[in-house]
Amino acid sequence: MATLTSYTQLDYADTIGHPTTQGTLTTGTSSGVITVGKYRLIHISGKVNTNGANRCALSYTLGNSAATGTTPAPTPTASSPLFLGDEGYIVDTGLYDQINLANIAAYNGAVTIVFSISLVSKF
Numbered sequence: 001m002a003t004l005t006s007y008t009q010l011d012y013a014d015t016i017g018h019p020t021t022q023g024t025l026t027t028g029t030s031s032g033v034i035t036v037g038k039y040r041l042i043h044i045s046g047k048v049n050t051n052g053a054n055r056c057a058l059s060y061t062l063g064n065s066a067a068t069g070t071t072p073a074p075t076p077t078a079s080s081p082l083f084l085g086d087e088g089y090i091v092d093t094g095l096y097d098q099i100n101l102a103n104i105a106a107y108n109g110a111v112t113i114v115f116s117i118s119l120v121s122k123f
Contacts, residue, residue: 021034021116021117021118022114022115022116022117023114023115024049024112024113024114024115025046025058025101025102025103025112025113025114025115026103026112027103027105027108027109027110027111027112028102028103028104028105029102029103030075030076030100030101030102030103031100031101031102031115032100033063033065033072033073033098033099033100034073034098034099034100034101034117035065035097035098036093036097036098036099036117036119037093037097038068038093038094038095038096038097039092039093039094039095040092040093040097040119041090041091041092041093041119041120041121042090042091042093042099042117042118042119042120043088043089043090043117043118043119043120044058044060044083044085044088044089044090044091044099044101044115044116044117045085045086045087045088045089045115045116046058046085046086046101046113046114046115046116047085047086047113047114048108048111048112048113049111049112049113049114050111054085054086055084055086056084056085056086056103056107056108056111056113057082057083057084057085057104057107057108058082058083058085058089058101058102058103058113058115059076059077059078059080059081059082059101059102059103059104059107060076060080060081060082060083060091060099060100060101060102061073061074061075061076061080061081061099061100062091062093062096062098062099062100063096063098063099063100064095064096064097064098065097065098067097068095068097069097072098073096073098073099073100074100075100075102076100076101076102076104077102077104078104078106078107080102082104082107085113085115090120099117101115
């Protein structure tokens with residue numbers, strides 16, 4: 001039986017503009033809607049914006065722009081899914097074309113988080 005393996009790499013040929021692919025989230029704020037495109041693999045990472053501990057949690061939601069649906073990515077809340085930012089996370093957007101990130105105080109306390117989003121390809 002064969003094992004399928006894929007490797008992700010940066011999608012240098014991307015032609016979609018992404019104005020908010022990196023940014024800063026203060027306590028209780030969100031990135032706002034970031035449009036990345038449908039059926040994309042995106043790598044998201046984040047860290048506490050200090051030279052100290054880097055462990056943080058980023059909450060996220062997915063949604064659709066007016067071009068692909070009628071429900072934009074809502075602002076994440078404490079009940080939204082989350083991932084540990086310093087480990088990085090790959091999201092397959094599937095039928096969605098937007099993501100919204102948030103720094104929830106219940107998970108991180110009063111910290112500022114910096115984040116980065118990269119488009120990747122699967123080979």
